[in-house]
Amino acid sequence: MARYSHGTFSGPFVYDKRFAEQYTSRPEQKQAIAAWMKADHSKLVPPTTPTSEESEKIASIMNDVNTYYDEMVNKFIMGVEPLDRFDDFVAAVRRMGIDEAVRLKQAAFDRFVRR
Missing domain, CATH: 1.10.287 (Helix Hairpins)
Known part of the structure; x- marks a missing residue:
């Protein structure tokens, strides 16, 4: 999908949630999104800078x-x-x-x- 549109990944543009709703029509997809929204992000590695x-x-x-x-x-x-x-x-x-x-x-x- 990313080949034909810009809204499937992060980028320097306005992201409208209605875009995601267009390709998440199945209930399982919506449940997956809801589950990931509740994920624990406390162990994400911060942006580090190696020499x-x-x-x-x-x-x-x-x-x-x-x-x-x-x-x-x-x-x-x-x-x-x-x-x-x-x-x-x-x-x-x-x-x-x-x-x-x-x-x-x-x-x-x-x-x-x-x-």
Whole structure:
């Protein structure tokens, strides 16, 4: 839908709730929206700013991790890759440096909290 209209995602424009009502005609869709409106947002991560060095390292790590993740998750879902290989998947992501990316993101968060 986003290909043909602008109101299905965030953006710098006025959002009219009547737009959403046009594509949420089923009762299940309306119930889902009502449920998400009651969600607990207290654990949302605030906007943090990594240093330029951290940004480069995070981007380098996450580029590989995200590519591998997308590839493998689809394989797990489609049954091409058996779920008993999930631990191998986790180990591979760790070898790619995900723990370092988490550490760098934590450092940026810690600086945000100290402000």
